[in-house]
Amino acid sequence: MALPSDFTLLQVIPELETGGAEQSTIDIAQAVVRAGGTALVATAGGRMTQRLIADGGRLAQMPVQTKNPLVMLGNAARLVALIRQEKVSIVHARSRAPAFASLWAAHATGTPFVATYHGVYKAKSSLKRWYNAVMTRGDLVIANSEYTRDHILSEHAIDPAKVVTIPRGVDFGRFDPGLVTPNRVDALRKAWGVAPDDGRVKVLLAGRLTRIKGHLTIIEAARRLAAEGRHDFLILFAGDDQGRTGYAEELRREIADAGLQEAVRIVGHCDDMPAAYLLADVAILPTTVPESFGRAAVEPQAMGRPVIASNHGGVTETVVDGVTGWLVPPGDPEAWMRALALAIDSGVGKRSEMGHIGQTRAHQLYSNDAMCSATLAAYERVLEGRR
Structure with a gap:
């Protein structure tokens, strides 16, 4: 099984300044482009956007870093328009605040939704646990380590089969x-x-x-x-x-x-x-x-x-x-x-x-190629499940 020829990925992340989640976003965008697909990233921007564009990805700049409910609703509308215009195949959220707008937009358009747990989110109240759980409400959850996966399963009532561990990768073409x-x-x-x-x-x-x-x-x-x-x-x-x-x-x-x-x-x-x-x-x-x-x-x-x-x-x-x-x-x-x-x-x-x-x-x-291959395979699994 391979990605469809018209595959379009939309990743949503608050900013592209620096950090592991941001680097993974860039790496997956590049992998999708190499596989013949289209890679979109909705973000407020940041210093890493130049790398995204250089690798063939496309920037959709919007204030997805916000936790303001009214702006989040506006983001959901913007994402719906983007998904429909670009015929997005999968929406992949990489942080909780933008995951709300992303999930709403995915549901509104019938688009598969994937989320990556890049951190271990602590919850001292039922309200905070509900907030964190937005990352688990899609088709698949990606954990970046077994430690993270164990945390997800202990915190949320989710089918273990919906949680896959994909460790972050290192670009050995750069770190050599x-x-x-x-x-x-x-x-x-x-x-x-x-x-x-x-x-x-x-x-x-x-x-x-x-x-x-x-x-x-x-x-x-x-x-x-x-x-x-x-x-x-x-x-x-x-x-x-x-x-x-x-x-x-x-x-x-x-x-x-x-x-x-x-x-x-x-x-x-x-x-x-x-x-x-x-x-x-x-x-x-x-x-x-x-x-x-x-x-x-x-x-x-x-x-x-x-x-x-x-x-x-x-x-x-x-x-x-x-x-x-x-x-x-x-x-x-x-x-x-x-x-x-x-x-x-x-x-x-x-x-x-x-x-x-x-x-x-x-x-x-921890090769970057292994991370990218496993992530594309996860996308294929989600698409197959929807079929």
Whole structure:
């Protein structure tokens, strides 16, 4: 079974700025175009729209990021018109707020509806559980890890056969150490103020500047390392504050108060993550709440780098403790200090060995091609079910 020759996919996502859900949207759009279909993305916009268009996808700009009920109704009407005009085959929602407008439009036009759970949505009330459940009211739900799938089944009364696990994929055509030229790494060194002869172990935390990413835990762990007289590490926070200027300023104050200006740096958004991982010796993912998947734990492994990650969520499926990295209790500065010290003291040889194992495993389990193939197969399954 193959996608129909006139297949048109409409993905709906709040914005295309940065993140795992956004990258998956771009990847699937490209896969649909390669398969001979049409790929539309309804979104408020963002820096990744240029990539979408370059890959042959089409942008339908509308304020789908809103939670305003009146604007959501307007979005539903706009989506109905788009679905009818473009003869959309499947609507694929990737976030809860736009899922309401998407589901209404899909029902109004009789179009199959698919949703991806990109996060583990907590519910402390029946109203919030109802809000979250919009993602389960279509033809199929895609979970991005077994951890996420287990959460969906425990939270919602849904037939397990309607929930399929498709792990996020990594673009190995991009995350390939052999394709990153030295000048790209040198450009990042210069931009981040890292001298070519800086012999410290470079530790990279890649992720937006938000409290749940665990930056404060790492600053405290670094303070404890420094208190032991260690100056053999450089920690780099690469990520956008996305308007959270208060949190970014808090991080800068904490770094200054701990006297860590030379050991911990906020380097801002990075467009060249493959080069960033090659610049680093170790990647870290110290999230304080569980990641549903954690692409930032898989991409560095694809680049041959070991990973230290919080021991919860989908990351426990992607990082093998003591083999491809280390798993550490979340929010525990003392444990993170010990893990960082262990990674630093492991030496180049051990880190290289772990990185090689992680790279091999990532290629086996988390290829972008596998994710795209499984997603297109899920679309085919939905279409067949409707027939």
